[in-house]
Amino acid sequence: MAESGSKIEEDDEVPGRVKEHLCQPCLSKDKQTVADKFCSTCNEFQCNDCSNVHNVLAILKNHKLVGVKEADVASISFETKALDLCDEHQRSLEFFCEDEKKLCCSKCAIVNHRKCHSVVEIEKIAEKITSPISTLGEKLKEAKEAAESVARQICSSKDQLAQDIKEIQVKIRQMRDEVMNMFVDLEDSVNKRAEIMQKETLRYLTKKQTQNEKHLADVTKCLETIENIFKNGTPVQKYIAERKMESKVNALCRNIKEECQRLENVNISFQFDDTIKLPPLPVNEYVPGQLQFKFHHQGEVNSVNMMMKLTPVSAIILKKSENDTDLPLYTGIDFLPDGRLVAVDNTNKKCLVYNDKLEKEGSYQLSYIPLSVVVVSEEEIAITQGVGYNIEFLHVSKCNEITPRRTYKVNTIYYCICLKDDRHFVVGTCGKPRPVRIVSLTGEESDFGVNFPNKSYPVDTSDSTYIKSSDKVVITDKVEHTVYIYDIKTDTRVVVKDDQIQEPCGVAVGPSDTILVCSSKTKTVVQISQRGQILSSYKIDMDYLYKLCVSRDKSFFVVTSNCVENSKMQKFKIST
Template sequence: MADSGSKIGEDDEVPGRVKEYLCQPYLSKDKETVADKFCSTCNEFQCNDCSNVHNVLAILKSHKLVSVNEADVASISVKMKALDLCDQHQHSFEFFCEDEKKLCCSKCAIVNHRKCHSVVEIEKIAGKITSPSSILGEKLKEAKEAAESVARHIRSSKDQLAEDIKEIHVQVRRMRDEVMRMFDDIEDFVAKKAETLQRETLQNLTMKQTQNEKHLADVTSCLETIESIFKNGTPAQKYIAEQKMESNVNALCRISKEECQNVKVNISFQFDETFKLPPLPITEYVPGQFQFKSDLEEDVNSAKMAMKLTPVSSIDLKKTGDDIDEPFYTGIDFLPDGRLVAVDNKNMKCFVYNEKLEKVGSFQLSYNPVSVVVVSEEEVAITCGYGYKIEFLHVSKCNEITPQRTCKVNTKYFSICLKDDRQFVVGTIDEPIPVRIVSLTGEELDFSVNFPNKIYPIDTSDCTYIKSSDKVVITDRYEHTVCIYDIKTDTRVVVKDDKIQEPRGAAVGPSDTILLCCRKTNTIVQISQRGQVLSSYKIDMENPFKVCVSRDKSFLVVTNSYIGNRKMQKFKIST
C-alpha cells in the first residue's frame, strides 16, 4: 500500500524543487532509500533494486511500472474504506469544527458550521497529533482479547456441559441403593430433564458463539483498518480515522464487555435434604433441582491476577563427584527464609541451595526420594515412592541436614504438600483413590469426595492443595487435563485447554492461582481456581517437571526431566 507520507520535503514546497519519495519495501525494514519507480499495481514506490524483481518473477511482469516523476500522486492513497467521506454529502473531509468536535466536508462547513468560531483545515492540524493509533489500537486489542476469551469459554463450556451431565448420571446412580425401587423412576426422569437442558443450553451456547464470531470478525476487521491507516496513512488520514472510528471502537469495546457475561456453564443436581417417598407420581415430584450459573465474570476479574516471570538465575545439573547418574530433581520446595530444598531421585541425595541457587548443604540418603515438602522452619518431609514410608529430615540454619524420624504408611505416595499444621495432602501411586490425607504421625485418611475410580501409575499425576478455598488440584499427564475438586461441596472443575499439554508438577501461585509444568509445550501455565488460563510462560528448558513457589509468592523455581540437559531455574514473579 502506498504511503504518501513517505515524501521528503512535502511540507516546505519550493518552486523548482524536485520531490523525492522513499522506497516503501525498504521503509518496512526501517531503511530509507530514495525511490526510482512507482508500481501502480502494487500501489507503492520502489527503488531500482526492488522494482527489478518485476523483471524476474513471471507473476509480476504484467505490473505497470513508471518513473517516480510520471506517477499519478493524486491517485495514490491509503484504503480508508470510506472513512474519509462525509456520510451526508459523500465528499472528502477537509475541515474539523473544534466547537462541535466534528469532521466536515466543504459543504458541511458552509451549510452546518457557518456560525461556528473555529473551523480549521485538517491538513493544518493533523500533524499535531501524537500517536493517534495507540488509544484506538489498544482499545480494539482489548476488545479482541475479550472476544477471543468468550470464544474459548464457549468451547470450554460445551466440554464442561457434557462432563456435568455425565456427573449428574453418576450422582443419581449413587443414590440408587438408598431409595430402592423409586430411584429407577427418578433416574429416568432426571436423565430426560438433563438431556432437554443439555439440548437447550447447547442451542443457546451455539447462538452465543455465532454472535461472538461475528463480533470477533468486526473487531478484527476494524483493528486491521486502524493498524493499516496509522501505519501507512498521512497525518490527515490518521486524524480522520481517529475522529471517525472512535465511537465505533467504543461500541465494539462495550459489546465485548457485555459478551463477557453468562457464558461459562456449570450444571449440577442436588437432592433435597429430606428425601421422602411422596404420594405423587415421580414426574410431579423430583427430590432435587438443576442449577444454572455463569462463572465467566469471576474469571474475567481473575484475569487481572495474571503473573509475569523474570529470569533470576539458572544452573545446569551435571553429574559430579560420587554421582551414579545425571542428577534428577524430582522434588523442590522453599524454606521460610528463602533457601531451597531439593531431592535427587537418581543419586539418592538431599540438597540445600541459597537464594542465588548456590549449593550450600547436602546429605546422602539410603532410598530414592520422590518429592519433598517443607514442614516448618527446620524440618522437611520426603516421599519414597515404593518405600511405604515418609522420611523427616532436620535442616539447620547452618545448612546441616540430619535424619529425624520415619513414618510408616500403607500406601505408595508420589507428590506431597501441606494441608495444615498437622496433615499432608499426598498423591497416590497405583491406587484407586488418587489423593489422600496423611497426618504428621503417619495416620492415613480419605477426603469426603467421590473421586473418579482411576489409577495413576508413577509420574502420571501430581497434586497440590489450596488452603484458602479447601480445594485439591490433580493433574492428569496423558489426558492433558487438570481437575480442581472443591472439598466443601464435593464438586469439580475439569480444565482442558490447548495450552495445557502433558501437565506434570503443580503448585499454588500468587492470589492462590494454580501453576502447572507443561512438558509438551515447555511452559509454566497459570490458571484460576475456576479453570481459566490466565498466563502461559515459555521457559528455557525442555520437559519441565516440578515447580515450587516461595512463601511470599515472589519467586518460583522449576526443574526439568530432559536427559542430557537437566536444569534448575529461578524466576521473579510479578503481576
C-alpha cells in the first residue's frame, strides 16, 4: 500500500514528536482527518467514522481493526505504487468478482457487483493459489531481453546502414577509377590500331599517287610530242604520229578514267556501342565500341537496324485427331537445324514433327505428360516431364521417325528448357525459389551465381530463355506483366514493364540477339533489346499467344496459342 496517508515520514522523526497518520478514505474525498484505526485487511488507516462501516456491513465484519499505535508499520511500508488501489475509488482492492473477472474494492463490491453470484475475498484466494509473481517476473525478464535484443539490432542496423553507404561510395569511386583507367587503355588501344590502319592506308594511297604521277608524266610527254609534231611536222609526219600514238593515248585515257572512277574519300571514325561493358573485362578482350574504317563515294554509312519485319508464311489450326483424347496444347516447340519443327502436345502426350510448310510428318506417343522440348543436335531432342522428375532424350531421323534414347533423373520439374552451350541446358523451375537452373546433358544440376529474388513460379506463369553471346537469362512473369533480363557476369538485371507487354508467356532469342516475347493479352509479339528497350511490336491474328521459337539462322519463327477453341500455330519469315 502506498504511504500517502503518512503525515510525518520515518526519515522525518524528531525526538518527542508523535507520528500521525491520516485517514485514507477521507483523503480520497479531499478531506484530511487524523486516523484512529488501522485495518490490516483493507490495509488502510481510517478515522473512527470511516472504520464504523465495519460494524455496519456484514461483509466487513471479519476485518481486523487495531489502534494506530498497535499497527505494524513495517508490514505496510512496502511501496506498491497504488497497484492495490481501486482505479475508480482509490480504495484498497479486497475482492475478486469471478463472474466478471475483475478486482474490486469494498465500494465496487457493493455498488457494481451486488448482483454477481461469486465475489470472493482476495485474501482467501491468495492463500490457496501459488503466487504468480515469479512467473510474471520471468516473462518480464524475457521481454526485457527481447527488447534489449531489438535495441541492439536497431543499433547494429544503423551502423550497418552507415557502413553500407560508405562501401557504396568506395565502390563507386573504385568503379570511376576503373572506368577512367579503361578509357585510358581504350585510347591507347584505339590509337595503336588507328596508326596501323593509317600506315596501311598511306602505303595504299602512296602507291595510287605514284601511279597517277606516272600517268600524268606520260600524258604530259605525249601532249608535248603531239603539239610539237602538229606545229612543226609535215602532213606525213602528222599522219604517222596520229596513227602511231593513238593506241598509247587511248590506253592513257582509259587508265586515267578508271582512276577517276575508283577515286575514293578516306576517313576514319570511332563509334561507341549502345552498351559499354565495364571491368572486370580487360579492354584487350572487349573494346566498348567499334573502330570503323571505310571507303565511300558519297553519303554516310547507316547503322544496322535491329528492328525486324514479319511476313506470314503458313498457318494451321490445331485440331483433335482420331486418337487424341483432347484438343492439342503445344507447350514446347523448337526448330531442327534443317528447318523442320518439333512440338510436344501436353494434353495428348505426343511429340510431333512438322515440315517447313507446317505439314505434319511424324508423331510419337509418349508415356508421360511433356512440358517443353529443345533441339540438342541435328537428330536429337530433349523433353522435360510434368510428372516424374526426368529429362528424356529422343532421336528424330531424317525420315521423321522418333525413337527414345536415354532418360536422366533430375530433382525437380522443369517447365521450360533451352540450350546454354554444347554441354548444358538452361531450365525454368516450377514452384522453386530459384526460377532458373543449369542442367548438363548428363543430368547434373547446378545454379547460376546470381541473386535471383526469392520467388517461385507456378506452372504456366513464366517462361525463360538464354542469350549465349552476352551470358544473360530472360524470365517472363505473367502475373506481374514483366520481363526480367539478368546479366550473369555482373549480377544485375533490367526490369521491362510496358503497356505493350501484358501477360507475357513464351520468350525466345530473335535476330541480332534481341528478345521476342508473346504478350498474350495484347495478342502481340514484342521485340525487346537486351537493354530493355521496346524495339517493335507485331499484332498476331491469334488468341492467347503462348509459345514461340526461332530458327537457327534467325530467319523464321513459329508461335502457338493456348486457346480452348480455334487454337493455332503460325510461321513467319523474319527480315530486318
